[in-house]
Amino acid sequence: MNSNMKFSRKTxxxxxxxxxxxxxxxxxxxxxxxxxxxxxxxxxxxxxMVRHNSTAKNKxxxxxxxTADNKIIISLIDHEDHPFDITKTxxxxxxxxxxxxxxxxxxxxxxxxxxxxxxxxxxxxxSKITMVKNI
Amino acid sequence: xxxxxxxxxxxWKFSGRFDASQADKATKELADPSGTVTIDMAGLDYISSMxxxxxxxxxxxxxxxxxxxRLTNLNRHVRDIFKYTRLEQVFDIVDPTx
Numbered sequence: 001m002n003s004n005m006k007f008s009r010k011t012x013x014x015x016x017x018x019x020x021x022x023x024x025x026x027x028x029x030x031x032x033x034x035x036x037x038x039x040x041x042x043x044x045x046x047x048x049m050v051r052h053n054s055t056a057k058n059k060x061x062x063x064x065x066x067t068a069d070n071k072i073i074i075s076l077i078d079h080e081d082h083p084f085d086i087t088k089t090x091x092x093x094x095x096x097x098x099x100x101x102x103x104x105x106x107x108x109x110x111x112x113x114x115x116x117x118x119x120x121x122x123x124x125x126x127s128k129i130t131m132v133k134n135i
Numbered sequence: 136x137x138x139x140x141x142x143x144x145x146x147w148k149f150s151g152r153f154d155a156s157q158a159d160k161a162t163k164e165l166a167d168p169s170g171t172v173t174i175d176m177a178g179l180d181y182i183s184s185m186x187x188x189x190x191x192x193x194x195x196x197x198x199x200x201x202x203x204x205r206l207t208n209l210n211r212h213v214r215d216i217f218k219y220t221r222l223e224q225v226f227d228i229v230d231p232t233x
Contacts (some may be wrong), residue, residue, distance in 0.1 A: 106187055
């Protein structure tokens with residue numbers, strides 16, 4: 001089964017992203033909990049790419065693979081002139097966040113909670129965010 | 136796909152998946168409540184940060200008017216999202232595990 005797909009840069013494309021992920025999650029034998037966490041982290045990164053690079057025309061590529069030692073490797077690849085490295089964002093001050101009842105920045109916080117590894121690469125205008133989930 | 140069922144002026148049932156593509160629909164539905172709002176989330180399987188943002192904004196709007204936002208019957212996975220973000224300290228969450 002194909003482990004890579006490209007998706008249009010729009011919120012409405014999420015339904016197709018989730019369909020693609022569902023097939024891979026079933027193939028890899030993920031639990032309901034793992035499925036939810038993978039869907040959520042991919043949505044957060046995908047929507048960050050949609051929002052931070054909204055004028056670009058190219059599609060966003062997502063790949064999902066499983067290693068022999070039961071790691072799910074998820075990569076999202078985008079063309080970005082102004083790269084946004086989510087691994088460099090400050091940890092959310094949840095006390096302050098809750099106190100002020102803000103509503104932004106939660107996505108990256110959730111990714112850091114749910115994934116075992118996150119990395120970011122940027123070369124020649126192409127950004128790649130890779131997340132690893134041990135299952 | 137998020138399904139929203141309006142029970143009365145201040146009570147709704149949410150079921151399905153509350154992702155970024157459903158945020159506008161939920162925002163419109165919750166735009167004009169006239170008292171403390173209760174949302175039954177028994178059928179909700181998934182909520183992302185955009186869904187949480189809609190709920191936080193609804194909470195802020197209600198709080199300014201002296202009302203609150205009550206969330207009921209969250210499943211374990213959805214409940215944990217609120218726990219990870221500490222939003223369980225903001226909302227009035229009523230479910231079998233609380």
